[in-house]
Amino acid sequence: MPANSALNQLPYAHLNLRHNPFGELSREELASLAEVDVESIVARLSVDRFAVQFVGEKGYGKTTHLLAIKARFAEAGYVHIPEGETAVLPGGRPTMIDEAQRLTLWQRFQLFRAAVPLVLGTHRDFSAELRRAGRTVETIEVEQRTDVHRLCRLLNARVEHVRRGAGLVPIVTMETATRLRREFGSNIRAMLHQMYVAFQELSEVRDV
């Protein structure tokens, strides 16, 4: 979109959208758009000594999985630990820690032995430590969970989320999703960046 079009029309009105769908979203929006299958996990999170950890590099969808689970539990306690900081452990069932590799040793000791179900998003595999604490552990490599069909649904869900009104909006095709999967593997963030640029360049509603 040309930088000087601000005074002529509402943002992205030419695409029948409100924003670029692949821009940065709030946590609430991310949770509402989470296109992940967490049903099997949700069912097991009623057990106190159960722990599930989503392991993977940044940009592969750990936070999205956690937020999707959080949306299913009104009593969940969630915390994201920023880099270089410590966080107070939240209460709640389940207890959910994003960036769990930043927990202190003492926090891990306390948390892993507490009688609450646990959900971790982490770069580091804690399965051995969790088992030593008497937990049943399920480890999910998030990189393995991004098939092309799910990816295509995820991308189009973002487009629908910023729809301006009735009528056509651009659609991300399966061919594009396949190409993105081939080019970027499971790195969702890199795919979103490329789609952001593609939507910036769209001058009218058409398939991408």
Add this chain to the structure above:
Amino acid sequence: MSKCDIRITFDKPDRKYTGGDVVSGEVHVTVNQDIRCNGIVLSHYWRTHGRGNTDQGEHREVRLCGIQPLQAGEELHLPFEFTAERWPLTYHGHYINVDHYVHVAVDVPWAIDPKQVEEYILIAGERPPEISGARGEVVEFSKPTNEASGIGKWILYGILSVFAIIFGILFFFLIPVFLVIGGLVWGWNILIASRVGEVELRTPHLVVGPNEMWPLTLSFTPKKSFAVNGITVRIFARESATSGSGTDKTTSHHTLHDEVATLHPAGMLMAGENFSEQFEFELPDTQAWSLDESDNDIKWWAELRIDIPRFPDWNKRVDLQMIPLEFLNEAVMPDAEPRAAHGEKRRSQDSGSRIAAAPEPPPLTDSWEEDSDGPGSDALLTLVAEIRKAGRFGNERSEMVNSAAGDAFDVSVVISRTSPTFGFVGDDQRFEHGKTVIGTLRDSDQEVQLFTVGATNDDVENVARGEAYETLATVKGWDSLYDRLVLHEVPID
């Protein structure tokens, strides 16, 4: 089906409002189920969207109705109005967008509130209070603060004190490192100064507007003779949007404008020969107003460079603030032609030239001596002819000008253009608020640059382009770039 549908309409169909305008319209609520409503609240605010994390302004609320039961089938038409903010203005860029929103929510107890949001377009209107019209200092816009209070404030102070102590201890051990780095920087600057001497850069306008002339004065006296690849200025604008946090933090940059112009072409600068030039550049047409938020920035700056082959370059960055012309006090000179020295553009993302070509110095004709009839002009033209005959790279020209310095001449200058004098280089303050007149000596093609004193501003302004301004002036120098005389008006006290 949601409990109710909300539609927001604006009185202006194009939704364009200027800062300080009254934004008005109507909220239409169609109730689909019987509900108890705890109130309908409209809030308006600005927010960024794009690649970066969201920055937003204060949410200002207007209560449209209070607690009341709503029945299925009922329709409410609730008029609203509020005063539009003045800043920031709507902007749609590449990685950054700024939009203004009207958000309406129906407060339903124990349920998700039905809500609707619509944008409106804010264009420049009333000047924001932070902008005084002064141009010499970048304006900081007030931001909503999350001020700590009570015990939280003391905890914050405590943490900061601990960090200060730790940093102090570290600093003590790092003193040798800082000394080495400081020494290297000092040595580097000394090395550069050994060639160019002390460089004075004056940029009276740091707050600027699109399409206007940006003035700067560059002045230095080389300590040694040296070659330059050129003296250039680069005008740059960039969006920077930061997403994520911590190790997940990513900043995306997008260049909005990148333009290099040559102030002085490649050549020799002679030791002891003062280089003192005023320049003006036409800034680009843009709506990319400067923005300085936590995760979304639009920055404008200029980089001045004296490019010395096989030697460290002198360079300096000047941060600019781009705001709409409507917010600036001073009127733009409608007739002001850019005096960009050799407006060579090396690199630009835009196809249209933003720097006007420099006026070529007119050729000196053979007939000027016979044609000139004023006694002052005669003497000056003789001096000009001698200067031109002298060698360019020796001290001969300087000596000739020095020999004429102090002598007053009656001059009659046919005006080509007039502009306010910015950043006058010299001790006499009477010239600082005067005019710079570019023109030719009457009955000749010889170009001159005449600095007039503030006391004669009205006289100068009353002379139209193409007419002659007559005064008494002294010779101050020879501008070798344009082959023209530099004159100072003699103040009449």
